[in-house]
Amino acid sequence: MLEVGEGDDWRGTPQQRFHRQPLPDFMRWIASKGELPYLPYELRISLPVGKWDSVPGCYLPSHCLELAWVTEDEVVRFFHKKEREVEKATQDAIKREQWKEDRLYAERKDTLVSMCRERNVEPSGIKYEIVERLASALNEEKP
Secondary structure, three states: OOEEOOOOOOOOOOHHHHHHOOEHHHHHHHHHHOOOOOOHHHHHHHHHOOOHHHOOOOOOOOHHHHOOOOOHHHHHHHHHHHHHHHHHHHHHHHHHHHHHHHHHHHHOOOHHHHHHHHHOOOOOOOHHHHHHHHHHHHHOOOO
């Protein structure tokens, strides 16, 4: 950080007075679902000097990735993988809620596995998957 002059009676252009690091606006980042905007100039100059001012470009994406010791491609792959995991977890939660209303869902998993073996139905998987296969084998309607 470079500060020149002090006090409200300083004369000169704002660019001559000081230069401060851009800081991310995390509230707008959350609202924008992934785009990382920086704080507006007026808001940034109202913040006190902090540790972030001692590291040039500390919040720039290139600097953050350099510190993380990963390539940009690895970051993209990681987030795509996490996005798929979240999507699967969401779908599992929806299916689980759907099948919770079925009478078979009240049974314990080992009981459901036994029922599957008796009817020659695949007994592996998550509980709602087993219930779904059993309900199909018993010609029951989906809830």
